[in-house]
Amino acid sequence: MSYQSAINVVHSVEIYAEIKKKKPLLTEKHKKARLAWAKKHQYWTVHDWRRVISSGETKINIWGSDGCKYYWKRKCDHLQPQHIDVTVKHGGGGLMLGGCITSEGPGYACQIYNGTMNSEVYQEILGTSLQDNMEYYGLNWETSVF
Template sequence: MTIILTLDKISMPKGTEFTPLERGKIIGLRDAGWSFAAIAKHIGRSVAGVSKFWRNKETYGMTKRSGRPRKVCDRSKRRIVLEAKKAGSSSNRVKSALGLQISSRTVRRVLQRTSHMNYVKRNRTPKLTTRHKVARRTWARTMVQLRTDWDRVVFSDEKKFNLDGPDGLQYYWHDLRCEKETYFSRQNGGGSVMVWGGFSSQGKTELAFLEGRQNSFNYQETLTNYLLPFGEAFHAGRYIFQHNNASIHASHSTKDFLKSCDVTVLDWPALSPDLNPIENVWGILAREVYRGGKQYMTPQDLKSAIQGAWENLELSRLRSLVKSMPDRASDVLEVKGKKTNH
């Protein structure tokens, strides 16, 4: 009697243990008279592996696998990730909080291998009190209910640029084959340049370079020379002006000035830079001005770079930021007045 076996050929990674199915096939094919080479070719395994299994088939799989035992079980890994997410702490603090008998380096390695966790620098942001959060929610609710025409709003703010680069540390990808890059740092950033600017869905103002300490009178002079001409040229005088609650903006003198110029001012909640799209514009400018770790020797060089970056701002980008305002208001309501991710 002839026995014909019709078995599908399978392929398994080399080096792994034979599965129960593979073991059964090896035994069946061997009993049918197949050679080790033919069996190995059929199941996609090495001849040595098949031969070794056949010689030790009674005890195969009973030997304890070699190699370093795992330091952290899956449950501990989940606890590490949850603790880091909850506290935003360093690996040392996560280790201490959980009382784990492992090194901080192991904790750090677990977090680094978690795809949705990333070790980043905290951004400095104003602390919001309950009063601030309530005011932000009230503002957002009003903006949504009134269906504010954001295309009429002129957003504005001041911004400081340092000669030595933006505040904080500079990061870059380092090629280990090359000499390390450095950047110099002078006291107080080597000096700085202060600017005022504004924009709307129709365009942007001229950029004002501010000299010396600013007061209400200086600010009103800036608005006279830069805001008012822009409002007339781009909005025929029918626009809504946005600025934050800095002291020179909110002074009685400035309020009277804007009223005398028939400028409608948008109510604005305190400590809310995340709601002002001009903060995004400053971010765009800073990335362009300091691209490649660029630093400046003189204020005039920095001014030229800022002016060039300002002139290169595309209207489509500005309009996209204006269109984000309904979402910003909705997001404030969703997070109950807390900071948003804009």
Template sequence: MDSKEMRCTFKFYTSSQVEEEQPFLQHSTNQACMVARWKPLLSKRHMTAHLEFAKRHLKDSQTMGNKILWSDATKIELFGLNGKHHVWRKPDTSHHLANTIPTVKHGGGSIMLCGCFSVAGTGGLVRIKGKINAAMYRDIFDENLLQNALDLRLGQRFIFQQDNNSNHTAKITKEWLTGQLCECP
């Protein structure tokens, strides 16, 4: 079955043939219409870089993982997620409490946090106010990265692992990391 056949469409669900066969299809194959997951688009260049990195570190000792400081940022919303929610329900039960998701006007607010962790534990969280850019990201590093590495007892030589967000790969961020002698794959 190709990806187009896997997608659920309104036309698919309103066809009379599907209505007759739907209970059989759902239960016999354990499949249901669900929201597709989001994942980063990887170009051939990205895949090649990942493979080369893996090959370079293939013979590293298992203790190498003890020297990695991982980082990421996340958005936390007060009410729910930005996305669709599906529920299985019987007809005429759409307003039952179990079949609804509470909402508030204007989403109720959210905060953006940046943090890090290693095998030794978690580092501090930094609240990001406003929209983040490369200069703000570099300032977060300047104020927090090395202190977190010291607190987690990673030593002076550690590997800083981050995703390839454009703020992380910006020239001023890379220059700051190079100036601090952090190895960043």
């Protein structure tokens, strides 16, 4: 049987390939910490939230994507756990960029040269790029929340 014949048979019973969805790995410890954080901040005002500066990093693959993963399902099937590809941050490889966003707008992107975000690299970013962003937007280092 050829590949296309096999695909035709599978399609004839209304089973189709789908790309696996991705979600971060959340343990019970993570979930409890998130709930505690949310309860701690539930009464913050808009003014309080405007002081928050969010930072993050992203990996850009130089040699192509990490690839799509497919699964088979019928049109009427609901999303199942086996249809989800669990991801773990800092999987390694590629070009890493860091940056932030403030209530005033996005910050500058900076390259993380060795591809690993650790406390030393993060502190260097806070001392250079983040400080430049805060000066650009006229934000106060003392009252901002990271």
